Amino acid sequence: MAILTAMVPTPLVAVVCGSRSDLPTLRGCFDVLDSYGIAWEASVISAHRQPEALGRYVGEAEAAGVRIFIAAAGLAAHLPGVLASLTGRPVIGVPLDGGTLGGADALYSVVQMPPGVPVAGVAIGGAGARNAGHLAARILALGDPAIAEQVAAFRTEQAAKAEPRIDPRADATTPAARG
Numbered sequence: 001m002a003i004l005t006a007m008v009p010t011p012l013v014a015v016v017c018g019s020r021s022d023l024p025t026l027r028g029c030f031d032v033l034d035s036y037g038i039a040w041e042a043s044v045i046s047a048h049r050q051p052e053a054l055g056r057y058v059g060e061a062e063a064a065g066v067r068i069f070i071a072a073a074g075l076a077a078h079l080p081g082v083l084a085s086l087t088g089r090p091v092i093g094v095p096l097d098g099g100t101l102g103g104a105d106a107l108y109s110v111v112q113m114p115p116g117v118p119v120a121g122v123a124i125g126g127a128g129a130r131n132a133g134h135l136a137a138r139i140l141a142l143g144d145p146a147i148a149e150q151v152a153a154f155r156t157e158q159a160a161k162a163e164p165r166i167d168p169r170a171d172a173t174t175p176a177a178r179g
Contacts, residue, residue, distance in 0.1 A: 009039040010039060010064060010065040011039045011040050011041040011061075011064070011065070011066055012038055012039055012040070012065065012066065012067050012068065012140060013033055013038055013039070013040040013041075013066065013067070013068045013069075013070060013136050013140075014040070014041055014042075014043065014061045014066045014068075014069050014070070015029060015030070015040055015041070015042045015043070015069075015070045015071075015072070016042070016043045016044075016045055016054075016057075016069060016070070016071045016072070016079065016083060017042070017043075017044055017071070017072040017073065017079070017096075018044065018045070018046040018047065018048075018049075018072075018073055018079050019044060019046070020044050022044075022072050022073075022074070022096055023042070023044075025072065025094075025096055025097075025125060025126055025129055026042070026072055026094070026129045027126075027129070028126050028127075028129045028130035028133070029070060029072075029094070029129040029130060029132050029133040030042070030133070031130075031133070032130050032133025032134055032137070033133045033136065033137070035150075035154075036133075036137045036147060036150045036151070036154075037146075037147075037150065038136065038137060038140065038147065041061075041066075043057060045057055045079075046079070047073070047078045047079040047082040047083070048078065051082070054079075054082065054083065054086065055086055058083065058086040058087050059086075062087060062089065066089070067089060067090075067139075067140065068089060068090045068091075068092065068136045068139055068140065069083050069087060069089060069090070069091045069092070070091075070092045070093075070094060070132045070133075070136060071083045071084075071091060071092070071093055071094070071119075072093075072094035072095075072096055072129065072132075073093070073094075073095070073096060073106060073109070073110075074095070074096035074097065074098040074099060074103065074106045075098060075099050075105060075106060076105070076106075076109055077093070077095055077096075077105070077106035077107075077109035077110050078109065079093075080092075080093030080094075080109075080110050080119045081093075081109070081110075081113055081117065081119055084113065084117045084118060084119045085117055090120065090139055091118070091119050091120065092119070092120045092121075092122060092132045092135055092136060093110035093111075093119040093120065093121050093122070094110075094122055094128045094129050094132050095107040095109070095110045095121065095122075095123075095124045095125075095128060096124070096125060097124050097125040102124075103124035103125060104124070106124065107121065107124055120135060122135065134151075134154075137150065137151050138151055
């Protein structure tokens with residue numbers, strides 16, 4: 001079991017994946033959490049090869065103050081569901097692209113959970129990893145006004161990038177095209 005700690009403060013979010021090769025895809029998640037100032041930690045623990053270690057880790061993470069788990073997995077993608085079976089805290093599942101089905105198998109595994117063992121599913125791959133960070137921030141914002149302000153600021157920044165009534169035939173670099 002490898003644990004990579006990103007920040008010194010008590011982590012509010014634990015990001016778990018089954019292999020170090022998954023970490024580059026999760027970079028966007030880490031960046032988003034950093035942008036909100038949310039403390040996080042990352043661990044590499046396989047639900048299939050190290051189930052006892054995963055159980056111990058979840059208990060330790062909860063005791064340390066982790067409020068949300070993000071679990072990334074490809075192919076059969078059992079990690080998010082197994083993690084959800086071990087905690088009553090929110091679990092966000094990130095299906096990873098890979099294999100012959102391009103991540104569709106992982107997506108189905110993440111979203112087809114039995115009643116009472118919920119996993120919030122996001123998009124496949126890097127976009128899903130980023131959205132997992134944003135979703136974690138929105139969940140934490142429910143009880144933390146500082147994070148709520150950060151989420152609101154991000155949404156305002158996104159909204160400011162809107163380009164209503166553009167002419168897509170115009171070259172966007174010309175002054176006339178920019179308005």
